[in-house]
Amino acid sequence: MLSILLRPAFVLAAGVLVAQGCGAPGAAPNGTANLPGAGAPVTFAITAPATAFSDREPITVSVWDSAQLAIAEQTAGCTVSKRVDGEETVSCPAGVTYRKPTPETRQITRAELAAGVSFASQTVTVGERYRVTVGGKAADDCNTAGAFVEGVANSATTRLENLDVAQTLMACVSPPPAQ
Secondary structure, three states, rough: EEEEOOOOOOOOOOOOOOOOOOOOOOOOOOHHOOOOOOOEEEEEEEEHHHEEEEEOOEEEEEEEEEHHHHHHOOOOOOEEEEEEEEEEEEEEHHHHHOOOOOOOEEEEOHHHHOOOEEEEEEEEEEEEOEEEEEEEEEOOOOOOOEEEEEEEEOEEEEEEOOOOEEEEOOOOOOOOOOO
16 A cells, blocks of 8 residues: 655645656556556545634545646646636637646545545546645635645555645635624
8 A cells, every 4th residue: 555645735826746757648657557456446545634624615625637637737838717707718828729627526524534535536547647636615714725645556545644734825804793
């Protein structure tokens, strides 16, 4: 089993980590095709400090397989803007066509995260690159909190333990206390 201890590295703004390994975007690093169980589905077991998240809002866990990571890398220069009315505007560099990545997602509660979450991915297989993100409203019910990790699934069970959760630091305004 693979255990990963994530160091503080969460960036709430859009960003792409440098992929591990060599070769074509989305390709597994050299040698991973020969791993025991290569191609078998991966189960992720995740622990993170649940108290960093609001108990009033769901927490979203997203799992990106190598194909979705490749889409994100190929369109990293594109900008997607969303107006208040929901209309999106997409702008990409010359020669780049925008494709929206669609990672596997699930909603969990703070209590579920506190107990530890384990689930079989529908998309990631042993030997494949992945990114897992955990995000939602912060415990202060104003800011956003989250963590992420990227790696290569080296076994059928991949443990992502003690994720460090970071949060935005917005100037939150709360209504005055009732009198």
